[in-house]
Each structure stands twice: as structure tokens, then as C-alpha cells.
């Protein structure tokens with residue numbers, strides 16, 4: 001089945017997705033264009049995206065999911081979300097997951113094991129999920145941090161825990177770096193069961209996530225160590241490939257893991 005795709009976000013993830021599609025990595029998937037950020041006034045518009053695209057892929061940030069997501073699915077188009085932390089907002093979550101007629105899909109992104117957690121949630125119960133994420137300090141500097149805090153994080157010579165909490169706490173403080181925490185909550189079908197810790201680690205060569213999910217069907221432990229995106233140290237190089245894999249599954253599921 002041919003699938004036409006529009007992208008919201010042309011940063012590290014969006015531009016890599018476009019490269020992969022243009023290079024023919026996903027035969028039968030056509031990239032219609034990027035929806036520009038702000039009032040660019042030129043090129044492809046969001047309305048055009050809704051006219052031509054079967055799937056609109058968000059790779060822009062949590063704000064863009066709230067801005068565009070409900071309109072995508074109410075127009076009967078499918079939405080593929082990378083900024084899963086946007087679903088911490090219960091009203092938006094309900095709109096995207098329960099309303100239609102378009103469908104909302106979530107990328108596996110930087111993480112593995114979400115399928116097994118979702119299966120355990122469907123067939124049993126999730127007792128507890130912990131996730132510890134480590135990133136290089138420079139990738140965790142945020143606009144809300146004062147000069148002293150930034151300096152301390154950048155100068156640390158040992159790992160420092162910057163925040164511990166649930167999905168909403170994490171996404172509020174580190175909106176570009178903690179989408180995996182919300183992804184685990186979606187997989188569990190429970191927004192209170194995930195406890196996350198975010199660590200600035202000057203010795204970390206790569207971003208890593210250590211997930212332990214205790215369920216009634218067994219314990220799942222996943223350790224992922226990701227290369228950073230060459231264009232954005234806060235994002236993993238794996239994410240655009242996860243998105244393209246998802247698009248290929250939507251276009252032709254034969255032979256894929258679902």
C-alpha cells in the first residue's frame with residue numbers, strides 16, 4: 001500500500017527521516033513535505049498536509065503535538081508521535097487515543113521493550129516500572145536553569161541525579177529528553193506506575209536507558225545504549241529509524257514485528 005507522509009519538524013529527527021525516505025529506504029512511502037515552524041508563509045502548509053498525507057509525523061516537540069495532533073485525527077488522517085511526553089496532558093491524551101476518525105501511533109523511538117510491556121499490561125498487571133536515563137551534561141541544559149545551575153552541571157566530574165519523578169515531572173523539566181518515560185506509561189496503560197531518574201553523567205559516552213518492569217507475567221529488564229544524533233545531542237540516532245520502521249509497518253506489515 002502506498003503511503004503519503006507529511007512531517008512536522010525539520011530538525012535532527014525530521015531531516016534524517018526525510019533523508020531515509022528520499023534515499024528509498026521505505027519503498028512505497030512518499031514524503032509530501034515539511035510543515036514549517038511558525039508563520040513561514042511559504043511552501044507546504046499544515047492544511048496542505050491534511051489534504052494530501054495519509055500520515056502526519058510529529059517530530060517537533062510536545063507543544064507541536066498539542067497544536068496539531070487533534071486537528072490531524074479529526075481530519076481523518078493518522079498521526080505518528082515522537083514527542084510522547086505530550087500525552088502527560090490527560091485531556092490531550094484522551095483526544096488523541098480515543099477520538100477519531102484518524103488514529104494515533106507512537107514511535108518506539110529511543111527505547112526497546114515497549115511491546116513486551118504492553119503485552120504484559122494487556123494480559124496481566126504492571127506492578128512497577130523504573131527507568132534510569134543517563135546523558136552527557138551538555139545535552140541536559142535547559143532554558144529554565146540559572147547560570148549557577150548550568151555551570152555546576154557542566155563542570156561536574158561525577159554523575160549527578162538532576163531529577164527523579166513520574167512522566168509529568170520529567171517532561172515538564174526536560175521536555176526534549178524524557179519522552180521515553182511517557183512511552184513506558186503508555187505501554188503500561190498506567191501513568192502512576194513509572195518512576196524515572198535522569199542523570200547527567202560526564203563519563204557517559206552515549207545516552208543510556210535502564211528499564212526494569214516488574215509485572216505479574218514476569219520481570220522485563222532492558223538496557224539501551226544509544227548513539228546521539230549527530231545533529232542534536234539530546235536526541236538518539238535510533239529515533240528516525242524507529243519512525244521509518246513504523247511507517248513501513250503501516251504501509252505493509254508483512255514480515256514485521258508488531
Ligand SMILES: NC(=O)c1ccc[n+]([C@@H]2O[C@H](COP(=O)([O-])OP(=O)(O)OC[C@H]3O[C@@H](n4cnc5c(N)ncnc54)[C@H](O)[C@@H]3O)[C@@H](O)[C@H]2O)c1
Pocket residue numbers: 008009010011012013014035036037038059060061062063064067082083084107108109110111175176177179180183229231232234235236239
Ligand atoms: N520518543 C523518543 O524516544 C524521542 C527521542 C528523542 C526526541 N524525541 C522528540 O522528538 C522531538 C524532535 O527532536 P529533534 O532532535 O529533531 O529536535 P530538533 O530541535 O533538532 O528539531 C525540532 C524541529 O521542530 C521544529 N518545530 C518546533 N515546534 C514546531 C512547530 N510547532 N511546528 C513546526 N515545527 C516545529 C523546530 O523548528 C525544529 O526544526 C523532540 O523535541 C522530542 O520531543 C522523542
